[in-house]
Amino acid sequence: MPTPADLSHDFASMVANTQYENLPASAIEGAKKSILDTIGVILGASGVEPSVRSVVELVREAGGNPESSVLGFGGRAPALMAAFANGAMAHCLDFDDHAPEGHHPSSSIVPAVFALAERAGGVSGREMIAAVAAGQEVFLRLRRNVESRKDWHLTTVLGVFSAAAAAARVLRLSPESVGDAFGYAGMQCCGTMEMMYSTGSSQRGLYAGFSTKGAVLAAMMAQKGISGVQTMFEGKAGLFNVYFGGKYNREGMVADLGKVYSGGEILYKPWPSCGVSHGFIHSTLTLMKEHKLTIDDIKELRVNVGDFGFELCTPIEDRRAPQTSADAKFSIPFCVAVAATHGWPKVEHFFGDGLKDPAVLAAAKKVVPVPDPAFDWNSKLPKGRLDIETVDGRTISMVGDEVPGDAECPMSWDYLYQKFEDTAKLAAVPASMEKMRKVQEMVRHLETLDDATEVLRVLG
Secondary structure, three states: OOOOOOHHHHHHHHHHHOOHHHOOHHHHHHHHHHHHHHHHHHHHHHHHOHHHHHHHHHHHHHOOOOOEEOOOOOOEEOHHHHHHHHHHHHOOOOOOOEOOOOOOOHHHHHHHHHHHHHHHOOOOHHHHHHHHHHHHHHHHHHHHOEOOOOOEOHHHHHHHHHHHHHHHHHOOOOHHHHHHHHHHHOOOOOOEOHHHHOOOOOHHHHOHHHHHHHHHHHHHHHHOOOOOOOOOOOOOOOHHHHHHOOOEOHHHHHOOOOOOOOHHHOEOOOOOOOHHHHHHHHHHHHHHHHOOOOHHHEEEEEEEEOHHHHHOOOOHHHHHOOOOHHHHHOOHHHHHHHHHHHOOOOHHHHOHHHHHOHHHHHHHOOEEEEEOHHHOOOOOOOOOEEEEEEOOOOEEEEEOOOOOOOOOOOOOHHHHHHHHHHHHOOOOOOOOHHHHHHHHHHHHOHHHOOOOOHHHHHHO
């Protein structure tokens, strides 16, 4: 039997041949929802995350051709650097979409495709939808058919390939050139989980900028005809052998490839924090409402966590009193304390004065992590159990199932509209409500636009 071609050829063929007309309605809706959601969280980050101002300063200092929009701040930069800036903002709120298994596809994909579409010109809404759907498909097939990792950071390791796929599709590259782009994406697939485990820095919020920039560079090099390695996935020192010890499900990656598109399964967040915290937020909100509790009625909040959840609780004193917004959104004790104190967590609870809120910090001291391997992260994003011990001696418990935004409770367009307005109004240079609502409708009906980047021009 002949040796099959590297998986990069299979993916490249799918990407180059993805057409809007052949996409299922669910993938079309998923692509459009992810576009609106990602633009909204980028705009919000521009106004509330201090570190992104320095990133945008670096981009502006570099100069170059004004090809693509820097969202939230206004102005333009070379496509490569605009993609970096917008990508760096896309995850800052920890409010971007994610796969059911965890990790974030669109924070790299959407900034990449819009930067290149503005540079290229004339990219229709249908072409943009096809590009995003193709990129999301690459991400989901990779993510679902490799083992979960606690060392490599899969969003950036896999995200650069999915974003390169979407970027190559926007540029209408041939299958061979898409393969070239995968080769150069492989030079830039990196990032470890240390930025999750350590505390005190802004790095975790900015990571998507690097996979976005790497993807755009890879696609642009391929467009120039610079040949790349065509065995980047399955070669002797390819992605799977180096990062995953040769363990991956090839059959799962290629099953019905080019026929089945699963972007409609991507999930949208109700709260601006790590998805592993959401089951505990949901349980806190639900139990306190059902039992008419206030934080003063509670003696202890025990969070029963698996392996990864435990990392979001340690070191416990740092997690109870995070010093940066990135740490706050990645702290189960802080997230539970916000929910117990204020109800529905909002962006402002994780920035500025929200980090110093004495009521939240006092509530966080009541949160105690309890290791429980039943909630280890093996496939789907793990849940956890919350036990509330009350001052009067009762213990009430709940496992965080059917969380808003989960596959069982998906977010509607109405929710995404409201979320977009809530985040976009926080932009460093906010657009008017009239413009924001026009953008909402344009994205929802993106297939009708001759030029998809008109969406960005409305925002100014």
